[in-house]
Amino acid sequence: MKRRSFNRSLLALAGFTAGAGAWRPAAANTSSWAEQFQQALQDHPWLLGYRSVTQDAFAADAEVSGKWPAELRGTLYRNGPAQHEVGGFRYRHLFDGDGMVQGYFMGPEGVRHKGKMVQTYKLAAERKAGRPLYSSFASDLPDPAPVTSADAVNVANISVLPHHGKLLALWEAGSPWEIDAESLDTKGVYAFSDHTQGVPFSAHPRVEPDGTLWNFGYVSQANLLVLWHINKQGQVVKMGKVQAEAMSMVHDFVVTERHLVLMIPPLHYEPDANTGSFLAAHKWHADKPTKVLVVDKNDFDNHYWLDLPAQWVFHYGNAWEDTAGVIRFDAPRSPDPVSVIDSFSELMRGNITPGTTVHHHQYQIDTKAKRVSEAPMFGMHLESEFPVIDPRVSGKRYRRVVMLSRNHLLKQPAHVNLNEVSTMDLDSGQRRSYRYPDQQIPEEHLFVPRPGSTPESEGWVVGSALDWHKGQMLLNVFNVEAVDDGPVATARLPYALPLGLHGKFVQA
Numbered sequence: 425m426k427r428r429s430f431n432r433s434l435l436a437l438a439g440f441t442a443g444a445g446a447w448r449p450a451a452a453n454t455s456s457w458a459e460q461f462q463q464a465l466q467d468h469p470w471l472l473g474y475r476s477v478t479q480d481a482f483a484a485d486a487e488v489s490g491k492w493p494a495e496l497r498g499t500l501y502r503n504g505p506a507q508h509e510v511g512g513f514r515y516r517h518l519f520d521g522d523g524m525v526q527g528y529f530m531g532p533e534g535v536r537h538k539g540k541m542v543q544t545y546k547l548a549a550e551r552k553a554g555r556p557l558y559s560s561f562a563s564d565l566p567d568p569a570p571v572t573s574a575d576a577v578n579v580a581n582i583s584v585l586p587h588h589g590k591l592l593a594l595w596e597a598g599s600p601w602e603i604d605a606e607s608l609d610t611k612g613v614y615a616f617s618d619h620t621q622g623v624p625f626s627a628h629p630r631v632e633p634d635g636t637l638w639n640f641g642y643v644s645q646a647n648l649l650v651l652w653h654i655n656k657q658g659q660v661v662k663m664g665k666v667q668a669e670a671m672s673m674v675h676d677f678v679v680t681e682r683h684l685v686l687m688i689p690p691l692h693y694e695p696d697a698n699t700g701s702f703l704a705a706h707k708w709h710a711d712k713p714t715k716v717l718v719v720d721k722n723d724f725d726n727h728y729w730l731d732l733p734a735q736w737v738f739h740y741g742n743a744w745e746d747t748a749g750v751i752r753f754d755a756p757r758s759p760d761p762v763s764v765i766d767s768f769s770e771l772m773r774g775n776i777t778p779g780t781t782v783h784h785h786q787y788q789i790d791t792k793a794k795r796v797s798e799a800p801m802f803g804m805h806l807e808s809e810f811p812v813i814d815p816r817v818s819g820k821r822y823r824r825v826v827m828l829s830r831n832h833l834l835k836q837p838a839h840v841n842l843n844e845v846s847t848m849d850l851d852s853g854q855r856r857s858y859r860y861p862d863q864q865i866p867e868e869h870l871f872v873p874r875p876g877s878t879p880e881s882e883g884w885v886v887g888s889a890l891d892w893h894k895g896q897m898l899l900n901v902f903n904v905e906a907v908d909d910g911p912v913a914t915a916r917l918p919y920a921l922p923l924g925l926h927g928k929f930v931q932a
């Protein structure tokens with residue numbers, strides 16, 4: 425397909441995905457959620473992690489304790505929903521929050537932190553109006569403004585992508601936003617080429633060790649997946665489209681040396697006349713399969729579908745493919761999407777409801793026999809999420825996964841979040857864990873290799889946490905070989921921030 429026609433069709437579809445037709449006014453009391461949250465915060469002070477920021481920028485030098493590794497120099501960039509309330513209106517879902525990009529700058533003189541709201545079109549328009557204007561992911565407004573494109577409601581709140589000298593803040597259904605890597609100021613919406621402006625670019629691109637980037641986007645209204653192949657210079661090598669029978673909110677995917685693998689859970693986009701928000705337009709079909717799409721990296725038109733039981737997966741660790749053509753990958757798997765539909769919504773008014781349990785699974789795809797299978801990995805007592813790897817083995821054989829976890833055999837903390845950071849050795853099955861104190865809630869932790877080391881050997885686990893008891897953020901550094909020994913160094917900030925989602929480390 426010619427690039428120009430590809431772009432034109434996608435532009436229309438991307439706009440339609442977030443079109444005003446998917447939303448309609450709701451008769452909700454727009455102030456009650458903010459009041460309910462404030463009351464709940466009194467009863468459950470750990471909900472500090474979901475309090476809205478009331479300023480656009482944060483900056484502080486951290487107080488460092490312990491022995492900071494001399495070779496750990498660089499910046500941990502993070503992103504996440506941070507502004508949860510606009511003009512007294514509290515968003516109805518965690519994922520509606522406007523994004524804030526943060527940087528933990530680690531230099532010889534110490535650790536300095538900055539955080540800045542991404543100045544999206546939506547943020548600017550709502551600031552100017554002094555009130556919320558748009559219904560977005562799961563929040564209905566009584567009188568929403570029409571949505572003219574996906575980027576009009578793009579809150580840039582999921583992850584960051586450092587690539588070809590750029591720092592991009594990523595959402596799921598629209599364009600990246602370019603951020604200045606030093607000041608964290610927003611430069612504007614970013615397009616990889618003139619022909620791909622506005623084409624959805626997911627928040628979980630996969631970058632190979634040589635810088636080659638693969639990504640996807642989804643266009644719900646058209647049951648369409650978009651595929652991206654970008655080189656290390658940030659140039660679009662090729663694009664593709666795959667028609668699906670039904671579309672869902674596809675959040676992440678995996679890449680091997682030969683294939684892309686995506687899973688479409690049976691939480692189908694099925695808007696009707698009574699549909700409220702974008703999320704509410706999705707219907708769960710427990711009796712339908714999760715469709716597994718296997719795509720040839722060299723030819724996006726060469727692909728096929730396999731079936732797994734109904735399930736929900738946010739994130740994958742990694743994938744690799746052996747010489748016999750068997751793909752293996754891992755993921756925390758839920759039997760259903762209750763958390764995304766209900767729990768992450770109720771949480772915003774401080775209503776703590778049970779989510780779905782999440783257990784790590786290993787998947788295998790035999791690309792010759794065209795068969796897929798799955799099996800639980802670490803025991804059903806262990807919940808996990810935010811799996812990450814040494815970035816130098818992306819798409820290649822790997823054995824180490826760093827993740828957050830929660831062990832249900834142990835005494836449970838007051839909060840509902842995962843409370844451990846774990847390293848898993850997939851070959852030996854050995855797990856090492858550090859249990860955070862109950863007054864601290866960890867965010868995603870990353871595997872940061874020691875410069876010059878062989879892949880998956882020496883390095884650190886680096887991750888932030890909210891100390892809700894003291895109202896401060898922490899940045900912890902662990903030896904990747906012994907996270908169970910606890911942090912070797914900690915950088916402490918003088919303020920608390922909302923719990924975020926994903927980050928990336930950039931070596932100095």
Ligand SMILES: [Fe+2]
Binds near residue numbers: 926
């Ligand atoms: Fe994610």
